[in-house]
Amino acid sequence: MATRAAMFTFSKFRYFPILKHRVAKFSVSSNLLNASALEPGYSRDPGEVFFKENVQTLLERLTGRDCDKVFHNRKLGERLEPPKYELLTQAEVDHVMAEMEVKLKRKLQMPPLLKERDPIKKIYSFNPELQGFDDSKYVFINISQGITNRNREVVVRDPNGVLREASWEERQRMCQIYFPVPGRKINVPKMFEEGNIQNCLDRDEFEFVLDRACAQFDPDDPEYISVTRKTYDFVDENTKYTSLRPTRHFGPMVLHLVLSKKMDNLLFHFINTKDIDAAANLVRLFHTVADDTSPTEVDEFQLIENYIQGPALKKPALELAWQSFLEIEKQRREVHSQQNNASN
Amino acid sequence: MASAIPTFTKIGKVIRLNKHGCTNRPFYHIVVQKVKRKCYISHMKISITLKKKYYTRDNFDGPVIEQVGSYDAMPNSQHEKLVAVNFERVQYWLAQGAGMSNPVAQLLGLSGFLPNHPQTLIQSWKNRREPPRERKLQPIKGIAPPLDNPKI
Numbered sequence: 366m367a368t369r370a371a372m373f374t375f376s377k378f379r380y381f382p383i384l385k386h387r388v389a390k391f392s393v394s395s396n397l398l399n400a401s402a403l404e405p406g407y408s409r410d411p412g413e414v415f416f417k418e419n420v421q422t423l424l425e426r427l428t429g430r431d432c433d434k435v436f437h438n439r440k441l442g443e444r445l446e447p448p449k450y451e452l453l454t455q456a457e458v459d460h461v462m463a464e465m466e467v468k469l470k471r472k473l474q475m476p477p478l479l480k481e482r483d484p485i486k487k488i489y490s491f492n493p494e495l496q497g498f499d500d501s502k503y504v505f506i507n508i509s510q511g512i513t514n515r516n517r518e519v520v521v522r523d524p525n526g527v528l529r530e531a532s533w534e535e536r537q538r539m540c541q542i543y544f545p546v547p548g549r550k551i552n553v554p555k556m557f558e559e560g561n562i563q564n565c566l567d568r569d570e571f572e573f574v575l576d577r578a579c580a581q582f583d584p585d586d587p588e589y590i591s592v593t594r595k596t597y598d599f600v601d602e603n604t605k606y607t608s609l610r611p612t613r614h615f616g617p618m619v620l621h622l623v624l625s626k627k628m629d630n631l632l633f634h635f636i637n638t639k640d641i642d643a644a645a646n647l648v649r650l651f652h653t654v655a656d657d658t659s660p661t662e663v664d665e666f667q668l669i670e671n672y673i674q675g676p677a678l679k680k681p682a683l684e685l686a687w688q689s690f691l692e693i694e695k696q697r698r699e700v701h702s703q704q705n706n707a708s709n
Numbered sequence: 710m711a712s713a714i715p716t717f718t719k720i721g722k723v724i725r726l727n728k729h730g731c732t733n734r735p736f737y738h739i740v741v742q743k744v745k746r747k748c749y750i751s752h753m754k755i756s757i758t759l760k761k762k763y764y765t766r767d768n769f770d771g772p773v774i775e776q777v778g779s780y781d782a783m784p785n786s787q788h789e790k791l792v793a794v795n796f797e798r799v800q801y802w803l804a805q806g807a808g809m810s811n812p813v814a815q816l817l818g819l820s821g822f823l824p825n826h827p828q829t830l831i832q833s834w835k836n837r838r839e840p841p842r843e844r845k846l847q848p849i850k851g852i853a854p855p856l857d858n859p860k861i
Contacts, residue, residue, distance in 0.1 A: 489821055497836035498819075498829055501784035505820040508778065509797040518796075521789075522819045535789075543793055 407624050411478040414654055415620060421475075423650045424616035427643055428473060431611035432465070435472050475616040482585040487530040495526035504531060506539045514540040533586070548580035557581070557592055566599045575614045597621045601630055619647070623654050629679040632672075636686045639693075641665055648672045666691075724802060725810035726780060727773065739778035739794060739813060741802050743771030777802070780816060792816055 414420055438445050453461065507518040519531040519539050531539065541551045555561055556577065565574050574596055582589035597618045600609060609615050622628045628647060635644035645665035651672065652658055673683045723744045730736030778794035785791065794817070803809075809817070811828060818826040 492825060494830055495819075495825065495833050498833040499790070501788040501790050503792055503816075503819050504789045505792045505794060507797075508793045508795045510795075520821060522821075528819075528821050539791070542791070 409624070410480045411620065411624055412480055414624065415478045415617070417653075419653055419659070420620070420650065423646050423653065424475060424619060425473070426646050427619055427650070428475075428613070428615045429611060429643075430469060430473070432469065434611040435469060473613045475613050476579050477584045478617045478620055479585040479590075481587045481590055482533065482583075485530050485532055485536075489520065489528045489530070492526040492528065495522075496524065498524070498526075500524060504535060504539060506543060508543055514544055537583070537586075546580070548577075550581065553588065554581065557588060562592065562595060566596060569605065569608065571596055571600055571605070571609055572612055572614065575609075575612075593617070594621065598627075601627055604630055604634055606631060606634055619650065620654075623647075623651055626678065629677055629683060632669075632677075633679070633683055633686055636669075636683070636690050639690065641669070644669050651676070722774065722802060722805070722807040723810060724777060724799065724807050724813050726812050735782040737780040737782060737812075738773075738776050739780060739816075740773045741775045741777055741798075741807060742773050744808075775802075792820065794820065794822070796822060 502524060503522040505518075505520045505522070517536075517540060519536045520528060521531045521535060522528050538551055541549055554577070556565065556574075562574065575593060578589050578592045578596075582592075593614075600606065600618065601622055606615075609618060619628070619631065622631055628651060632644055632647055635641075635647065642665070645668050648668050649659065655676075669687065673680065673687055677683050721744065722741055724739065724741050726737035727740050727742070728735060728737055775798065777798050778792065780793075781791045783790075799817070799822070811826075814823065815826040815829050817823040818829055
């Protein structure tokens with residue numbers, strides 16, 4: 366035992382048993398990392414769920430298409446132009462509407478909900494003979510044409526002689542220096558720090574925060590995930606869904622709420638605003654995500670009732686809202702039938 | 710690659726560092742340039758020692774054929790020296806028989822594209838044996854520290 370210990374202290378690099386343990390830890394650690402990232406009630410990888418076709422169609426239907434709000438003037442420091450009025454034939458109008466459809470789809474493209482990326486740990490070579498060459502590290506980036514920034518080789522030579530792949534932060538910084546993306550800063554803006562984000566959210570600037578997060582980070586960046594989750598949870602707690610409803614962020618927010626089992630507030634909001642289509646779609650989404658089944662009830666009212674009786678978490682509030690909605694519906698139908706009888 | 714350090718031809722293309730930036734702030738472009746041999750300014754009627762002082766390499770080298778990267782010799786706030794290299798083009802020019810200057814070969818060795826240059830190893834060993842000369846003047850509190858002047 367003593368000799369083994371001595372061997373370890375004198376020649377760390379030739380004694381490998383401890384390395385085996387480390388390798389085993391790395392293969393398991395990705396799960397551990399995910400567990401900590403998925404603390405707020407996520408049971409599964411959101412990336413798997415987000416890209417399914419049925420989930421995408423449901424989210425698109427929930428987002429809706431309020432053209433006025435989607436194309437609203439944004440304060441980007443550019444000159445705002447007054448609206449133009451033109452006289453067009455029906456064919457020209459159809460042509461313009463088709464163009465607008467394409468633009469609408471682009472503006473409403475949802476940023477994906479992914480799990481946190483694993484940190485980069487690859488080492489290419491270890492040259493202790495190069496120690497002392499320089500105090501600072503050398504960061505090399507391959508500026509060849511034809512490769513995407515995600516695949517670009519960014520490599521760091523540390524002062525201790527290790528040649529390793531650059532970490533995600535280094536890589537993003539280097540790519541932004543040499544291949545800048547508009548709207549993205551080289552260093553993370555102070556807005557995304559703890560206290561400052563809360564300040565923005567208190568002022569109801571949800572769309573601004575989310576748009577800037579989209580511009581600044583990649584969707585699997587841990588910072589992006591924490592910023593977006595904070596925003597979604599804040600919006601949910603204060604039920605300020607209307608400001609985000611027609612934007613591209615509504616879909617990912619709804620999916621986040623469904624995955625973290627917080628969708629009851631949203632359902633309550635839909636029932637109160639009498640948006641039964643949206644409520645039904647939300648319940649369908651819940652079933653798709655939970656069991657990957659599409660529920661058999663065709664009637665939307667029955668669907669929502671089954672959900673409220675069954676898997677809902679905030680039963681009292683939802684039942685009350687549902688009962689009051691049903692009464693209003695009944696009265697409305699009575700008045701409608703009376704009107705029909707009177708006209709007949 | 711046949712040899713780790715390519716041969717330097719007298720007339721040919723070379724991949725080397727061209728110094729840009731300004732005083733106390735070096736910044737290099739990694740360029741491909743056609744190089745002729747050193748030339749003195751023969752028409753000037755002055756002694757040969759003075760001519761040697763006045764010869765310029767730049768006038769007698771060809772224009773830059775292609776810029777193939779950059780090297781920022783000043784470390785940034787994260788203590789990094791940034792080097793951007795278009796490895797695809799470097800590979801092309803090396804295949805065309807271009808030479809490389811010493812610093813460029815060292816940089817590419819550090820990046821892992823080429824094997825480590827012997828000069829890098831020699832310099833590291835020297836630095837470890839005797840650390841590079843430190844500043845003799847100490848900064849006085851409240852007054853800006855002096856510029857790095859090795860003569861003081």
